[in-house]
Amino acid sequence: MNWFTKVRERLPFVAKRETPDNLWVKCPRCQEMVFRTEYEENLSVCPQCDHHGRIGADTRLDQILDNGDVEMLPAPKVTEDPLRFKDSKRYVDRLKAARAANPHNDAFTAAVGTIKGHRAVVGVQDFTFMGGSMGMAVGDAFCAAAQRALDEKCAFICVTAAGGARMQEGILSLMQMPRATVMTRRLREAGLPYIVILADPTTGGVTASYAMLGDVHIAEPGALIGFAGQRVIQETIREQLPEGFQRAEYLHKHGMVDMVVHRKDLRATLAQLLEFLAPAKAA
Incomplete structure (x- = not known):
């Protein structure tokens, strides 16, 4: 004192x-x-x-969509704890804790609105909810958002931030990878843009599925993007990885992403892309 x-x-x-x-x-x-x-x-x-710090789903939607007519898509209803999983804690307890600390029921939130007048469905994966892990609820929410884009005949924009599949749901979480892949194929067949924004971090099964299937891939500066962790890769190939490996700038240099865009320029960049890929504006 x-x-x-x-x-x-x-x-x-x-x-x-x-x-x-x-x-x-x-x-x-x-x-x-x-x-x-x-x-x-x-x-x-x-x-x-x-x-670039990590931000929640609501903040991300506010930054991307125009103010005004924004419709939040309902959260899907799925079977919770289908495997009755327990590690150091019960899965149901982990879900309760995550929901108490977040405004949404799971890690994927979607909304319909406009980006400088262009109609779009925007889905956001929130890393603060159990590391943005992909379970049945995330898979259902992604597929529902993609279907809404098909119904609206508009672009689907997905912001990814995840540690991968949700281990507490086992094979059921891995099945979300092909489900999401099918929806991206349907968007392509319908001629609708599917744009992916890779936020920090985007890893695991999310990277191995819908995060890398976009028509355009935009990464935020410094974002960690990859499948396996650096330590696992180094131990497997027994070589030292280059500096900046799995970071947005490294992936852009090597052709894995199309552009690295600062957050302040993201909304304008999306509007330009939609002007080119989907020129028809909302009435």
């Missing part, structure tokens, strides 16, 4: 100032402390080093 604290305790007329716990955000890359308001006004991008 310093001398000022001691003096203040003896002087009752000196009010103690309360400082909110969430006033600052610490950048995970440069370790700088940034005012939360400044950080959020900058679209959750560090103003010091340009690190």
Whole structure:
């Protein structure tokens, strides 16, 4: 306890100032402390080093879609805990904890709206919900969003952020990969654009399915994109991986993604793509 604290305790007329716990955000890359308001006004991008922070589904939809007529698609109803899975915790308990900390029932949320006048369905995978893991609810939500795009005859935009398949659902989670793949094929057959935005991180079974089946792939700067982890790959091939391996810029350089786009330019970029791929605007 310093001398000022001691003096203040003896002087009752000196009010103690309360400082909110969430006033600052610490950048995970440069370790700088940034005012939360400044950080959020900058679209959750560090103003010091340009690190793109992870954001939730609602924030992402607000950043992409026009204000006004936005329709949230209903969350699918699936069988919960079909395998009655338990590791260190029961799966049902993990779901309850994730739902208590998030505004949505699972990791994939979709909405219908416009992007600078262009009608589109936008689906967002939220990494804060059990690592954005792909289970039956995510698969159903993805397929429902793609079907809505087919019904509306508009583009489908998917923002991916996931650690892969949800292990607590076993083979049922892996079956979402071919289901989603079929829906991307239907979009292509209908001549409707399917655009993927690869956010940090996009890995595992999501990368092995719908994340890499888009007509256009856009990555956010610095996003981790891959299937297996770097350590697993290094131990398998017994070679040191190059610097920046599995990062957005490395994948862009080697032709795995079409472009790396800063978050502040993402909405304008999507509008340009829709102008080219789907020129008809909403009435």
